[in-house]
Amino acid sequence: MTTQFSVADVELELFRYPKAQESNLQAWDAADEHLIKTLLEIGQDAVPTAIINDSFGALSCALSKLNPNWPLFIETDARTSYLGSIQNHEHNHLPTDNLNWFTSRDNLPKDLGLVLMKLPKNLTYFAHQLMRLSHVLPAGTRILIGAKAKSINSALLDLFAKHLGPATASLAWKKTRVINCISDGKSRELPKEVSWPIPEYQLQISNLSNVFAANKLDIGARIMLDNLPKGDFNTIVDLGCGNGVLGLRMAQLYPNANIHFIDDSEMAVASAKANWLRNGLASDKGHFHWDDCMTHLPDDVEPDLVLCNPPFHQGEAITDHIAWQMFLDARRRLKKGGILHIVGNRHLAYHVKLQRLFKNCTTVASNGKFVVLQAQK
Ligand SMILES: C[S@@+](CC[C@H](N)C(=O)[O-])C[C@H]1O[C@@H](n2cnc3c(N)ncnc32)[C@H](O)[C@@H]1O
Numbered sequence: 001m002t003t004q005f006s007v008a009d010v011e012l013e014l015f016r017y018p019k020a021q022e023s024n025l026q027a028w029d030a031a032d033e034h035l036i037k038t039l040l041e042i043g044q045d046a047v048p049t050a051i052i053n054d055s056f057g058a059l060s061c062a063l064s065k066l067n068p069n070w071p072l073f074i075e076t077d078a079r080t081s082y083l084g085s086i087q088n089h090e091h092n093h094l095p096t097d098n099l100n101w102f103t104s105r106d107n108l109p110k111d112l113g114l115v116l117m118k119l120p121k122n123l124t125y126f127a128h129q130l131m132r133l134s135h136v137l138p139a140g141t142r143i144l145i146g147a148k149a150k151s152i153n154s155a156l157l158d159l160f161a162k163h164l165g166p167a168t169a170s171l172a173w174k175k176t177r178v179i180n181c182i183s184d185g186k187s188r189e190l191p192k193e194v195s196w197p198i199p200e201y202q203l204q205i206s207n208l209s210n211v212f213a214a215n216k217l218d219i220g221a222r223i224m225l226d227n228l229p230k231g232d233f234n235t236i237v238d239l240g241c242g243n244g245v246l247g248l249r250m251a252q253l254y255p256n257a258n259i260h261f262i263d264d265s266e267m268a269v270a271s272a273k274a275n276w277l278r279n280g281l282a283s284d285k286g287h288f289h290w291d292d293c294m295t296h297l298p299d300d301v302e303p304d305l306v307l308c309n310p311p312f313h314q315g316e317a318i319t320d321h322i323a324w325q326m327f328l329d330a331r332r333r334l335k336k337g338g339i340l341h342i343v344g345n346r347h348l349a350y351h352v353k354l355q356r357l358f359k360n361c362t363t364v365a366s367n368g369k370f371v372v373l374q375a376q377k
Pocket of ligand 1: 080212213218220221239240241242243244245246262263264265268291292293309310311312322
């Protein structure tokens with residue numbers, strides 16, 4: 001894995017977040033390099049610039065390096081992206097006074113002169129981001145989007161025309177293209193929130209646009225719900241909570257327990273909180289954390305149960321290193337005798353990881369595709 005980012009005179013050393021992880025994935029991709037190369041070719045001035053979906057700060061670090069006073073307005077839904085960008089600025093001795101942070105629900109300022117974006121995997125979320133941009137960008141503002149060439153087709157270019165303004169794609173370079181979109185200055189209406197029921201558990205769920213399982217229960221979550229652990233639980237963590245469905249069900253079953261919902265996605269945490277309120281659960285028992293696994297969970301939270309349906313990708317990359325980090329954090333934070341209860345695709349062989357970490361692992365349930373496993377600290 002290389003950590004040396006190099007485009008023309010811009011040299012950086014970049015790491016993913018957390019720096020130490022069970023993966024050899026790189027902290028940026030060729031589309032980041034293509035965007036910086038494009039800016040250098042057009043001789044871009046340091047105008048107020050929004051950076052959207054920057055994975056671990058490659059774009060913001062490159063612009064800070066080109067001009068430490070470049071005003072940057074950084075929109076991200078991922079806590080790991082925020083933490084990684086700060087880590088990489090500090091590692092490269094770059095200032096951070098020029099950085100202004102926004103979640104994907106905050107309004108960006110109206111005086112932007114340029115927008116740089118990476119194309120996310122979730123196109124519903126991307127369309128939502130374009131519509132939100134249409135509320136703040138004056139006609140004629142340039143938006144440059146870096147993406148893999150294979151992800152760009154006429155349907156994607158139509159998405160720009162529909163939600164923000166006309167767009168054209170550059171020639172390919174290192175199997176990537178930069179899309180050049182010019183905002184037309186017309187504000188688009190955001191889609192109405194949709195919610196869906198889980199009748200057998202009397203739950204009503206809604207998801208913001210970047211939340212896992214857009215409009216129906218995930219099949220892994222379903223087998224988990226059908227096989228939840230029983231015990232005298234006081235403090236439960238729903239780790240990688242998404243819309244919060246697992247923790248919500250536990251709150252119904254254990255109304256006296258404190259339930260901590262954690263997700264890397266700010267929209268997920270906001271959805272879990274909205275679903276908590278929507279389903280009329282006790283206001284003082286739900287706790288919501290936008291975090292990378294349990295990195296910043298307060299020390300006085302001592303879980304006796306961690307529930308987890310771990311992610312198996314990060315952005316475009318298929319990886320089980322986050323699952324591994326979640327299991328490690330659970331082992332670190334569980335009370336002695338506490339339980340980690342997980343669901344996973346059978347082929348991911350999580351039982352090997354749990355056995356290695358906890359020295360025990362029980363199969364609670366399984367079907368052709370999924371397995372529910374439990375380990376005790
Ligand atoms: C497979 S989904 C499960 C969602 C929900 N618990 C369910 O069962 O429907 C995995 C979740 O982990 C979250 N996630 C990914 N990386 C994370 C990290 N580093 N820290 C915390 N959550 C993370 C994702 O945003 C996603 O919501």
